[in-house]
Amino acid sequence: MLVSEIMLQQTPVVRVLPVWEEWLRRWPEPAALAREPAGEAVRAWGRLGYPRRALRLHGAAVAIERDHGGTVPSDYAELLGLPGVGSYTAAAVAAFAFGRRETVVDTNIRRVHARLFSGAALPAPALTAAEMRLAAELLPSDAAGSVRWNASVMELGALVCTARAPKCPACPVRDRCAWLAAGEPPPAYTPKGQAWHGTDRQVRGGVMAVLRLADAPVPAEMFQQAPADLGFEAAGIGVPLAALHRLNCAPEQLERALAGLLEDGLAELHQGGYRLPA
DNA sequence: TAAGCGTGGAT
DNA sequence: TATCCAAGCTT
Structure with missing residues (x-):
């Protein structure tokens, strides 16, 4: 869980399912994960995104071993x-x-609460105290019922009361939905999507893709070298050309990305190259 | 509080 | 093709 x-x-x-299965097969309990280098967790994270989650999950396994006798609290x-x-x-x-x-x-x-009770198409950008109060009031008083309630409302939001194209005709509580009663008004604000192309984030992602594939430390110049100058497998590090090709960016941007990854502990320097944390 | 952090499928 | 957005957390 x-x-x-x-x-x-x-x-x-x-996208989570296959990685989760492999993860639990390999590390069936916190102790098994805690024994591994953090970099192995990052590698096994694959392309799920936000790789510092892998680092933190590894950290959680270590903390569970150290502070909780190996059992998830x-x-x-x-x-x-x-x-x-x-x-x-939590x-x-x-x-x-x-x-x-x-x-x-x-x-x-x-989102379910926003539509049902506030009549808004989407919840506020950030979680508010009022939302927590409402959720707490709605929660059934017995433990078993509360678990079912939490799972049910979450599933309703995930499968029926979806963000983009809600399936209102199939909704079991459509007759008491404030948003539907109000004629499905549009969102009060337009969420600003995250930029991607040309961002540091994209470069970080490219670097991480290389480091996950590499079986030896990757020299800094390797990230910058023109792809045509490299063999299909970059010499000695086992990284395909395609992975390096994605890193065609301004040198200062690459520098920022690498510095950020070191700062975050997602990469480390070893023998003049970058690698996943050992 | 707001910004930063990956990725890829759906629309 | 561009945008949206998916069971958030940390600083």
Whole structure:
């Protein structure tokens, strides 16, 4: 549950599933993961995105070994203390893995509540105290019922009350939906999408793709070298041309990306090259 | 509080 | 092709 919840942060379930299965096959318990270098977690993360989640999940395994006797804690506050575990993930694990009564609020639940009770097409950009109060009031008082409630509202949001094209005719609570009653008004604001092309983020992603493939430290100049100058497999590091080709950017941008990855602990310098953390 | 952080499928 | 956006967290 903990592994899946962290993988599911901002990532669709269909992409998480195969990685999650491989992850649990390889590391069936926290101790197994904690024994590995953090870089192995990052490598096994594959292309799920936001690779520092892998680093934090590894950190969580280490903390569970060190502070919790190797067992994932069932208490919300203790879960919240683990790296990479915020209010949503702590509540979700406590509720779905341990049957606790917790107020689970994710983006799906926020959207369902916004439409049903506020009549808004989308929830506010950031989670508010009022939303938490509402969710807490709606939660059934018994533990078992609360778990079912949390899962149900989340699924309603994920499958029916979706962000883009909600399936209102199939909605079990369409007759009491404030947004539907108001004639499905458009969102009060337009969420600004994240830029990608030409951003540092894109370069970071490209560097990480190279480091995941490399079986030896990658010299800095290798990132900059013209692809035509390289063999199909960049000499000695096992990185295909295609991976390096993505890194065609301004030198200062590459420098920023590499510095950021070092700062975040996603990469380290070793023998004059960059590699995943050992 | 707001910005930064990956990725790829759907529209 | 460009935009949207998916079970958030950290600083």
